[in-house]
Amino acid sequence: MKKYQRKLTKASSHSYTVNIPKSIIKKYGWKEKQKLVLVDKGRGRIEIRDWPTPKRSKKK
Secondary structure (H helix, E strand, O other): OOOOOOOEEEOOOOOEEEOOOHHHHHHHOOOOOOOEEEEEEEOOEEEEEEOOOOOOOOOO
16 A cells, blocks of 8 residues: 655635545546545544445336
């Protein structure tokens, strides 16, 4: 597992940004403006997941 060091940047009065290395974005096939889910795992850990796509129901 490769570790990266990044700075937290204030984006507005209500949010912050963290830059994610391009290699990680390519690895997971993420695109610009793609929705992601952030999960607070506690003890200073955050998990970033792809936004779940809705399951399509099969027509009978």
